[in-house]
Amino acid sequence: MAFHSVSKWYGPVIGVNNFSIRIGPGVTGLLGPNGAGKSTFLQLATGQLQPSQGEVRVLGHRPWNNAALNRLIGLCPEQDAFFEWMSGREFLRSCALMAGLGRRGARDAVDRVLETVRMTEHAHRAVRGYSKGMRQRTKLAQALVHDPRVLFLDEPLTGTDPVARHELVELVARLGREGRTIVVSSHVLQEVQGFTRQIVLMNRGRLVAYGDVRQIRDLIDAHPHRIVLRSPEPRALAAKLVRHDDVVGVDFQRGDGAIVVETRTPDAFYGRLPALALEGDTPITEVYSDDDNLEAVFKYLVTS
Numbered sequence: 001m002a003f004h005s006v007s008k009w010y011g012p013v014i015g016v017n018n019f020s021i022r023i024g025p026g027v028t029g030l031l032g033p034n035g036a037g038k039s040t041f042l043q044l045a046t047g048q049l050q051p052s053q054g055e056v057r058v059l060g061h062r063p064w065n066n067a068a069l070n071r072l073i074g075l076c077p078e079q080d081a082f083f084e085w086m087s088g089r090e091f092l093r094s095c096a097l098m099a100g101l102g103r104r105g106a107r108d109a110v111d112r113v114l115e116t117v118r119m120t121e122h123a124h125r126a127v128r129g130y131s132k133g134m135r136q137r138t139k140l141a142q143a144l145v146h147d148p149r150v151l152f153l154d155e156p157l158t159g160t161d162p163v164a165r166h167e168l169v170e171l172v173a174r175l176g177r178e179g180r181t182i183v184v185s186s187h188v189l190q191e192v193q194g195f196t197r198q199i200v201l202m203n204r205g206r207l208v209a210y211g212d213v214r215q216i217r218d219l220i221d222a223h224p225h226r227i228v229l230r231s232p233e234p235r236a237l238a239a240k241l242v243r244h245d246d247v248v249g250v251d252f253q254r255g256d257g258a259i260v261v262e263t264r265t266p267d268a269f270y271g272r273l274p275a276l277a278l279e280g281d282t283p284i285t286e287v288y289s290d291d292d293n294l295e296a297v298f299k300y301l302v303t304s
């Protein structure tokens with residue numbers, strides 16, 4: 001798919017700002033904090049919105065007002081939009097018929113996709129009684145039932161338990177290996193990393209970075225990582241921490257017994273912590289990364 005200098009305004013608000021990108025087969029993660037423009041991007045790519053400026057192409061066609069293209073693309077939206085009274089099977093069958101499959105084709109496709117998302121045994125039950133994870137899998141099934149070549153998944157892991165999460169990640173990775181073009185949106189870096197190494201970072205409607213997750217991490221690694229530790233003996237702990245070269249700063253200013261440590265190699269830093277915690281005179285009661293979230297990544301990328 002290709003976006004050529006695409007902008008989309010909602011009145012005075014800009015959703016996507018002069019956005020250009022080409023995305024090929026395989027899985028690509030679309031990352032950005034709330035309001036970055038991910039949903040606008042997906043709506044433009046799936047023909048639900050018309051660009052204010054520029055051109056969107058998917059499989060060579062303009063998606064806006066293009067019913068024929070809808071048969072080649074699948075969308076798993078963030079919100080639920082089921083016919084709640086239908087069974088999972090009836091719902092998927094209607095989706096398959098609307099996508100243009102004949103009666104027999106629809107039946108076979110529904111059987112197949114129910115197996116794919118492991119919902120066969122629940123397919124006779126009304127959707128209204130489904131758990132969050134079951135809804136999520138049924139939503140994915142409706143995006144897949146017509147065997148699309150391009151697939152858009154908006155925050156697909158929301159509300160799923162670890163087992164369902166693992167299965168969904170495996171399934172999407174497999175679909176990507178089969179040669180489909182898949183875009184998965186999320187605001188959680190770790191979540192997207194499970195799906196793919198190829199990511200697009202958005203912020204305020206603009207493209208911030210595009211490429212292999214390692215390259216993007218390298219950009220981030222130019223900044224020391226900030227790790228917060230809490231201890232009843234903060235100064236004694238700090239004295240031990242600064243012995244190592246990777247630690248480039250310790251800050252006591254948070255009060256509340258917590259110290260903020262800046263390290264250039266977080267892996268090495270975390271590796272040393274268990275032994276340190278066992279030494280007895282410097283107990284550690286809490287550890288967390290102040291940096292391990294997308295907001296921080298964006299802060300670095302946007303301001304650097």
Ligand SMILES: Nc1ncnc2c1ncn2[C@@H]1O[C@H](COP(=O)(O)OP(=O)(O)OP(=O)(O)O)[C@@H](O)[C@H]1O
Pocket residue numbers: 010013014015016032033034035036037038039040041187
């Ligand atoms: N229908 C609309 N009317 C007015 N403004 C909108 C509309 N839809 C989106 N916006 C604005 O466009 C910008 C981009 O929003 P968008 O929903 O595309 O971001 P997002 O990355 O999907 O965020 P989220 O993760 O919160 O869903 C935001 O400033 C948002 O407030």
